[in-house]
Amino acid sequence: MSTLKPEVNSKDHVQGSDSASITIVEFGDYQCPYCGDAYPIIKEIQDAFGNQIKFVFRNFPLQKSHELAYPAAIAAEAAALQDKFWEMHDAIYENQYRLTDQLFNELAEKIGLNTEQFQEDSLSDEIKQKVEDDFESGVRSGVNGTPSFYVNGTKFDGGATDLYQMLKESTE
Amino acid sequence: MLEKGVKAPNFELNATPDQKIKLKDFLGKNVILAFYPADWSPVCSDQMALYNEMLKYFTKHDAQIFGVSVDSVWCHLAFEKDRKLHFPLLADFEPKGAVSKAYGVYDEKLGESKRALFVIDKEGKIVWSYLSPTAVNPGADGILEALEALDKK
Numbered sequence A: 001m002s003t004l005k006p007e008v009n010s011k012d013h014v015q016g017s018d019s020a021s022i023t024i025v026e027f028g029d030y031q032c033p034y035c036g037d038a039y040p041i042i043k044e045i046q047d048a049f050g051n052q053i054k055f056v057f058r059n060f061p062l063q064k065s066h067e068l069a070y071p072a073a074i075a076a077e078a079a080a081l082q083d084k085f086w087e088m089h090d091a092i093y094e095n096q097y098r099l100t101d102q103l104f105n106e107l108a109e110k111i112g113l114n115t116e117q118f119q120e121d122s123l124s125d126e127i128k129q130k131v132e133d134d135f136e137s138g139v140r141s142g143v144n145g146t147p148s149f150y151v152n153g154t155k156f157d158g159g160a161t162d163l164y165q166m167l168k169e170s171t172e
Numbered sequence B: 001m002l003e004k005g006v007k008a009p010n011f012e013l014n015a016t017p018d019q020k021i022k023l024k025d026f027l028g029k030n031v032i033l034a035f036y037p038a039d040w041s042p043v044c045s046d047q048m049a050l051y052n053e054m055l056k057y058f059t060k061h062d063a064q065i066f067g068v069s070v071d072s073v074w075c076h077l078a079f080e081k082d083r084k085l086h087f088p089l090l091a092d093f094e095p096k097g098a099v100s101k102a103y104g105v106y107d108e109k110l111g112e113s114k115r116a117l118f119v120i121d122k123e124g125k126i127v128w129s130y131l132s133p134t135a136v137n138p139g140a141d142g143i144l145e146a147l148e149a150l151d152k153k
Helices: A033-052 A069-080 A085-094 A103-110 A115-122 A125-140 A160-171 B047-053 B055-060 B073-083 B098-102 B141-152
Strands: A013-016 A022-028 A053-059 A148-151 A154-156 B012-016 B019-022 B030-035 B063-069 B089-091 B115-120 B126-132
Touching: A013 A033, A013 A085, A022 A033, A033 A053, A033 A085, A033 A160, A053 A069, A053 A125, A069 A085, A069 A103, A069 A115, A069 A125, A085 A103, A103 A115, A125 B141, A148 A160, A154 A160, B012 B073, B030 B047, B030 B141, B047 B055, B047 B063, B047 B073, B055 B063, B055 B141, B073 B089, B115 B141, B126 B141
Parallel strands: A022 A053, B030 B063, B063 B089
Antiparallel strands: A013 A053, A022 A148, A148 A154, B012 B019, B012 B089, B030 B115, B115 B126
């Protein structure tokens, strides 16, 4: 059974209540169509379970398969430096159908980032390291494709829809 | 399936129509063999695509990875090109599955290799092996742990 390594920590992007009893970690790729499909389902899960759920996103860009996966991950991490990680994360998935390398600046403007700062941050080593650390944590946690989900630290064998179903059953 | 401690059987398989890979030429290097059932499985959960992303980790541990399936060299070439794979896929094609059989990971019923991983050390000895359920991509955590254990020796 694969477990999450390292555990959720201060470097992670976290949504939801600190007191939530269920922590879901997604390893995702912004260009992966299956991750795009999972995105609205995760939103539904968050709506349905509210404070019971904490959601964490870690980057797992399959760069060789998806040439924009890495720049997208960089864009989201650069937005995080202006406290807008989730705004960028959501904007990229919502615009996944028209992903290009021009899109990130447009989205940065749309979500109200200081775009000059955003572009500078996108080139920083710190940001690259964050994306690589996430990827390595995925490898060590046994990620075998995207999206991969971990529930309370244990790898969940299924996609977002299966996850929703499992949560429904377990909270009934 | 061959287990830890056994000498890895030598083989000679085509990576391209005119290039053969001999295992014994890789003595002095760690080798990862990833047997898998077939080319062309779905993209984002594809095992070979994952290993493709991990080449720099493998290089760090002085390890060369080979994918092995019963597909022909031409099929492998098309698959490598489509998925932009940067490591060799070997064709266990004729006699069909002979190497998979030698490693004990051939599925006679399906006529395909099982999904199995071997890490072979610099002396040509198997130091770790793992058989995965065919439908499950085993990821790479086990490979990395095995390589790290070798580094500590």
